[in-house]
Amino acid sequence: MKKISCLILVILSLVEISCKKFLSEVNPNNVTLGNxxxxxxxxxxxxxxxxxxxxxxxxxxxxxxxxxxxxxxxxxxxxxxxxxxxxxxxxxxxxxxxxxxxxxxxxxxxxxxxxxxxxxxxxxxxxxxxxxxxxxxxxxxxxxxxxxxxxxxxxxxxxxxxxxxxxxxxxxxxxxxxxxxxxxxxxxxxxxxxxxxxxSATTFPQTGRATKGAALTLLGDVYLTLKKYDLAEGALKQVTAMGYALFSSYGDAFQLNNKNGKESIFEIQFNTGLAVPQANVEASVYNFLPRMVNTTVVTGVNFNSVTTVGGFNTPTQDLISAYESGDQRLDASIAIAEGTFNATDDFTATAVKSAVDYVAPAGKVGRPFPKKYLHTHTIGNQTNDNWPVYRYSEVLLLLAESLNQQGKSGEALPYLNAVRERAFGDALHNITSTNQAALQTAILKERRVELAFENKRWLDLVRTxxxxxxxxxxxxxxxxxxxxxxxxxxxxxxxxxxxxxxxxxxxxxxxxxxxxxx
CATH class of the missing domain: 1.25.40.390 (Serine Threonine Protein Phosphatase 5, Tetratricopeptide repeat)
Structure with missing residues (x-):
């Protein structure tokens, strides 16, 4: 017992000395920005x-x-x-x-x-x-x-x-x-x-990190916004020489197996496999569906969007009418949830239909929703889509606009028509007018349908x-x-x-x- 008491006194003395010492030193376990x-x-x-x-x-x-x-x-x-x-x-x-x-x-x-x-x-x-x-x-x-x-x-x-x-x-x-x-x-x-x-310049397959191409695209977009069209042209033309290309089909640009693909300049990365799923998944499409007790008919997954997220960002008829006949982007961008609204304005879907020439049958309502972000997933309100910030098609349209605004309308046409040829599947719908005002209107309309639901439209209206x-x-x-x-x-x-x-x-x-x- 006496030995134990003496040992305790020694330990207490050491603790006192140690405390005095450590009070004047930096704790190595304390992580700060400085270390x-x-x-x-x-x-x-x-x-x-x-x-x-x-x-x-x-x-x-x-x-x-x-x-x-x-x-x-x-x-x-x-x-x-x-x-x-x-x-x-x-x-x-x-x-x-x-x-x-x-x-x-x-x-x-x-x-x-x-x-x-x-x-x-x-x-x-x-x-x-x-x-x-x-x-x-x-x-x-x-x-x-x-x-x-x-x-x-x-x-x-x-x-x-x-x-x-x-x-x-x-x-x-x-x-x-x-x-x-x-x-x-x-x-x-x-x-x-x-x-x-x-x-560094972009290499394929991409990793999702920013590249020289992404930075130059951003710079070109900024210069266009500032009306420094010659500087925008210089930045964007560099991007066209970096190996980017359009997918043959518009819808392919948004497929899950084409994340960070050849058309991607920069996109926000989401992954349902990461920890804390809700912080790492892109599930905006559930906001864009009508309010439904059961979303299975539309998404393949049962989820109740009535009390949480649904009913917003509904495509307007004004937008749907902006797509020209034969433009494949309409079917790839917008679908129709067909069904009925009840007395409390909640929706029951019975089918999903194409938005092309859609007419609701008797007793049914056709409610459009953005389709381009709807892909196969297993958990409601948790998709695996990335969010596009810049795609190569936008580079082409930004370049066409910067050239046209400098009076180089003839030079602008190939960039604009590259986007249109992909959209229509042929060159029959190419724009040939070199009237500067008319071409500017055409480019802005093209941006509207090409970039719909990519959060560009309001900014375009203000910018122009x-x-x-x-x-x-x-x-x-x-x-x-x-x-x-x-x-x-x-x-x-x-x-x-x-x-x-x-x-x-x-x-x-x-x-x-x-x-x-x-």
Whole structure:
């Protein structure tokens, strides 16, 4: 017993000495940003984390609510008994009745800055250890691409936003004012240019990571938006020499076995086999179906979408009518769920039909839905689709537009017609007019049907100065068709071309100013 007591006293003495010693030293088990990056693998994991942030940005409902439902491409199934906040706020975005308190648009802001933060951490610490030039360029190029891509998204939806060139380490660095639109674009161009210089050329099969082709496509898109058409042409022509090509069939571009294929420039990676499935799967198609107690007839999997996700991003007749006769993209992009709505506006599907020349039989309703993201899967609300950000067909259309805007209309035709020949299966529908205004209209129409449901339509309307005219006219049609629309809906003004800065952000940061009209 005495020996034990003495031993305890010795241990206590050592503990006291040890405590004094360790209080003045850094705990080696405490991982901070200052000591995290020790190997190449640490950077690879950080880059993977930055890519994962893009999942939320592109498959969150704000992406298609703001990119498609805001436009003349899609609408929603109105359900008078569903007045949940999220539902009403989603209706409001589509109807141009949203305000700064709307809860459907802030996720784009929040998720975007999450991705920027993840990229900034990598950029800030790229020189913490010695890397080979090739590895350093690959890591930094991907981080710069992600940051440029996200800022390009944010500036088009919100206007000028705060610029963070490094991860903020204090309250003063966090709560900063908005930069001007031009300053944001300056950063985007610098990042995309640097990414293009650092990233390797595309090799096939692709891995899903950003490449020089992706960075140049982003740069070309940015230059086109800035009306720097000659610079857009220069960037995009480089992409056409990198081995990309169109699949022979439009629908093949979205098949699961063609992920990251020859037509893919950059797509967001999703995988149902990863842990925490809901964070890693792309299941937007379930939002696009009508509200159904049982989705088996449409998806092959039983899932109840009545109380959770269904009823949104419904293709409009205006969009369906935009497809020319013989355009194979209609059948590949849109299908018809045929069935009946009950008294509470929930749907029972009895068949799936082609949208081509569809006429509902007596006693049935044909409800269109985006088909291009519906592929075989085994768990409801969990598909294995990737989300396309840039496809090679868009490169061709961006290049055609940049050439036409410079008065090189004849040079633009082959790029436009390459997309059309794939769509129609022949050259009989090629466009031959070199009238600049007429060709610009044709290119924009081509973008509408080629890129439907890829969240491009609203941005195209704003970029080309057509949003106010097109959406006010569309609103007249909508209000004549749907009695539930409020009289003040579709009053599209200059202020409505941007979305409100999330009100919570304005309350947190008194240096932020709200967009006009909100």
């Amino acid at each position: 995290y990056f020790k190997t190449q693998n640490d950077y690879d994991l950080a880059v993977n984390g930055a890519y994962s942030q893009l999942r939320g940005l592109y498959n969150n409902r704000s992406a298609w609510v703001m990119g498609e439902m805001r436009s003349d491409n899609t609408h929603y199934d109105y359900k008078s008994s569903d007045q949940a906040v999220a539902t009403v706020n989603r209706y409001a975005v589509a109807d141009f009745l949203d305000d700064k308190y709307n809860n459907q648009t802030p996720p784009k802001w929040n998720l975007g800055f999450n991705a920027i933060s993840a990229a900034n951490v990598i950029i800030d610490h790229i020189d913490d250890i010695k890397l080979s030039d090739a590895n350093r360029n690959a890591i930094l190029g991907q981080a710069k691409f992600i940051r440029a891509l996200v800022y390009f998204d944010l500036v088009r939806f919100y206007g000028g936003v705060p610029i963070y060139k490094r991860a903020p380490l204090s309250r003063e660095e966090t709560y900063i004012p908005r930069s001007s639109v031009q300053e944001v674009y300056d950063l985007i161009v610098a990042d995309a240019t640097d990414a293009a210089a650092k990233l 100065g057509n949003a106010i005219t097109v959406m006010n006219a569309f609103g007249v049609q909508q209000k004549a068709k749907y009695s539930y629309l409020q009289a003040g809906s579709y009053n599209v003004t200059q202020n409505r071309l941007l979305f409100p800065i999330p009100n919570a952000e304005v309350l947190l940061n008194d240096k932020l100013t709200q967009n006009p009209g909100y």
